[in-house]
Amino acid sequence: MDASSAFQDTLPLSSDALLAQLDAWGLAFRLHTHVPLRTVEEAMSVEDQFMVPGENALRLKNLYLRDRKKRNYLVTLEQSREIDLKALGAELGVGSLSFGSADRLLQNLGIRPGAVSPLAMINGVQNDVRFFMDASARTADVIYMHPLVNDRTVAMTRDDLMAFFDRIECEINWLP
Numbered sequence: 001m002d003a004s005s006a007f008q009d010t011l012p013l014s015s016d017a018l019l020a021q022l023d024a025w026g027l028a029f030r031l032h033t034h035v036p037l038r039t040v041e042e043a044m045s046v047e048d049q050f051m052v053p054g055e056n057a058l059r060l061k062n063l064y065l066r067d068r069k070k071r072n073y074l075v076t077l078e079q080s081r082e083i084d085l086k087a088l089g090a091e092l093g094v095g096s097l098s099f100g101s102a103d104r105l106l107q108n109l110g111i112r113p114g115a116v117s118p119l120a121m122i123n124g125v126q127n128d129v130r131f132f133m134d135a136s137a138r139t140a141d142v143i144y145m146h147p148l149v150n151d152r153t154v155a156m157t158r159d160d161l162m163a164f165f166d167r168i169e170c171e172i173n174w175l176p
Contacts, residue, residue, distance in 0.1 A: 003114035005149040029154040038114040042054040058140035062116035117146040
């Protein structure tokens with residue numbers, strides 16, 4: 001199975017159910033459908049199709065990581081930001097980090113590789129996943145991310161995304 005919406009019914013929470021929940025909470029979003037995107041490079045190749053010119057937007061890359069004590073982390077960064085896992089582990093104060101397996105990703109965030117997104121914290125908060133987000137999100141007007149599948153992208157205002165985190169009681173640890 002891949003991370004597209006064709007298999008969303010095999011997830012603990014489907015993309016459709018997440019979008020319905022956002023609606024029920026009164027959180028606005030723009031939904032875009034596209035080919036499945038697995039990498040930042042693939043995302044960059046299609047984002048001009050739905051981005052609004054002049055919009056102060058943040059496009060993301062997301063890392064599901066684990067430390068040696070088997071603690072889980074979701075790290076959300078501006079998509080062009082270079083990352084050094086060793087330096088990131090030191091910055092977070094957690095030591096050595098490595099990528100989590102596909103099985104653990106599904107177990108802890110309820111998603112498959114290629115669909116990693118801050119919206120997956122709707123599952124992650126229940127599984128003690130610690131969330132870290134690039135401080136650039138504090139100044140972006142709109143944030144683009146996958147809604148648990150990789151053939152859809154939602155655009156949400158910063159305020160609506162922060163309201164989402166409040167709703168699910170997700171603590172944000174800000175990265176400079």
